[in-house]
Amino acid sequence: MAPPLPNNRDPSKQPLVTDLSHSSAPNVVPEASPPTGRSYCPCFTTIFLVLSVLISGLSHFTFYLSNNCSKAEEVVQKICEPQLVRVKLFTETTIPDFSMSPIAVDIASKCEDIQDCLSPVKCPRLRALSPLPDRCPIFVFFNIRFLECRQKLLESSESECVRAFFKPGPLQCHLLNEHVDCVLKYIDDLCYDDVVDYAFRKQIDKCPWSSLKAAGSQIDSGMALGVCGWIGAFLCCVFCSGMVCFIIFGGTIFVGFLALFTAVHECTGADLKNAELCIPITAELGNATLNFEPKFDNTQELERLIKLCGDATRCIKNVNCLSPRLDFIKTERNHCDVYTFIKEEFGTCAAKLKQKAQEKNVDCLKFLFQEKKCDKWLDNQACIDKEIQAECGVEILKRFGTISKEFRKGACKVIPGARR
The missing domain is CATH 1.20.58 (Methane Monooxygenase Hydroxylase; Chain G, domain 1)
Structure with missing residues (x-):
């Protein structure tokens, strides 16, 4: 028997033979699948946070330098x-x-x-x-x-619109807007100054009551903005989720509230007419109180101002929108409270204090009934309070303390150190 041939072949180069009959499961190579979608949300969130920190730091640094x-x-x-x-x-x-x-x-x-x-x-x-x-x-x-141009207009023009525009007394804004185009034409012809023309129009647009004139359109646009905002929020919530929906929905609520708040504060229709009817009354009252400093004593001028206060209060009650009411409360109401207190509640007490001031020569009481009191009010305040408590009682003193604050706020400049 011939000996077997020597195996000179390299084992590493031998073909790999797999006996499939002894394997428990076939070695199947899985098919390649397409890559799953990559989420960019964490990346964007990180970038957003980094930028927010940088912007916040820069803002604080700039704020520190500017302040x-x-x-x-x-x-x-x-x-x-x-x-x-x-x-x-x-x-x-x-x-x-x-x-x-x-x-x-x-x-x-x-x-x-x-x-x-x-x-x-x-x-x-x-x-x-x-x-x-x-x-x-x-x-x-x-x-x-505007003095020079105004003089040219009055001297060279007999136009009704110019005369109406510069007539004495406060004018209502709808009258200004009615004549403004006509007056601008005469400004172009007589003043030859584009700067004056621009400044004139700019100042007329700031008419204090111009917001009343455009109130109707503001309410309509506010309602339209609110409806569109809610529709947009609903659609975004359908396609978005989580924080995005929260931000959009919350922003829509804020915008809707702002539009509603603006609508409530503005005037339309009958309220607009009633508000404009009150303008001359409140203007007369405001002009009358400019240089009037009450002496805490009933006088003829005080009687006239109390009557004006009553007329203004009755007129403003017919205005249901808030803007004119807020303006009246912030300005003239403080004056009116002072005048009414002096005439009605403080009358009997004032008579006692005036008598004591004359009989016992009390300087602070003389000061209370003089015309100019603002500059030295702080020096006499404690003495006045003491005399009122002694002659009129604690209740009148408390009421006087409240009214004196309104007096200082309305008729006087801020007095450093005065009790608030």
Whole structure:
């Protein structure tokens, strides 16, 4: 028998033979499947958070730099603050008129003075604490900067619209808008100044009651915005989920509330007419209280102002929308409360105090019944309170304390250190 041939072949190069009969399961290679969708949400969230941190840090750093005010600016702001409070009161209680009345000219001059006073203050934080009253540009423009052009209009034009525009007394905004195009035509012809033309239109657009005129369209647009917002929120919630839906839905609720709040505050229809009828009454009351400082004694002028307060209060009751009511409450109501208290509740007490002031020569009581009291009110306040408690009782003293705060707020500038 011949010997077997030697196996000279390399085992590593031998073909691999698998005995399928002894394997428990076939070695099946799985088919390749397409890659699953990759989620980018964590990546976007991380980028968003990083950017938010960077923007927040930059904002805080910028805020710190812009609000780092100097001591000199703080001193100037404190010096100007009492004057600013008085000017703000004047502008809020006086409807601008374009006839150059003494009151309007005086307010325009005061507005320029307070602007000059605050001009050294550049720090945004202090400027935000002491903003120039909103109506100051209107008074300054029509009583100072528009003076030359106004004179040309009155001398060279016999137009009814020009005469109506500059007639004495406060004008209602719908009358201004009725004549503004006609007046602008004469400004173009006589003043030859595009800047004046632009400034004129800009100031008329700031008419204090112009928001009433456009109230109807604001309510309609607010309702349309609310409906569209709810539809958009519903669709987004169908296609989105989680935080996205929460943000969109919450934003829609906020916008809808804002539109509703604006609609409630504005006037339309009969309310608009009633509000405009009250303008001359509240304007007369505001002008009358500008330079009137009550002596806590019943006088003829006080009687006239109380009558005006009654007329204004009865008129404003017919206005159901909030804007004119809020304006009246913020301005004239404080004055009216002071006048009514002096005449009705404080009358008997005032008679006792006046008698004691004359018989016993009490300086603080003499001060209470003099015309000018604001500057030295703090020096006499404790003595006045003591005398009122002794002569009139604790209840009248409490009521006097409340009214004296309204008096200082309405008729006086801010008195440093006065009890609030």
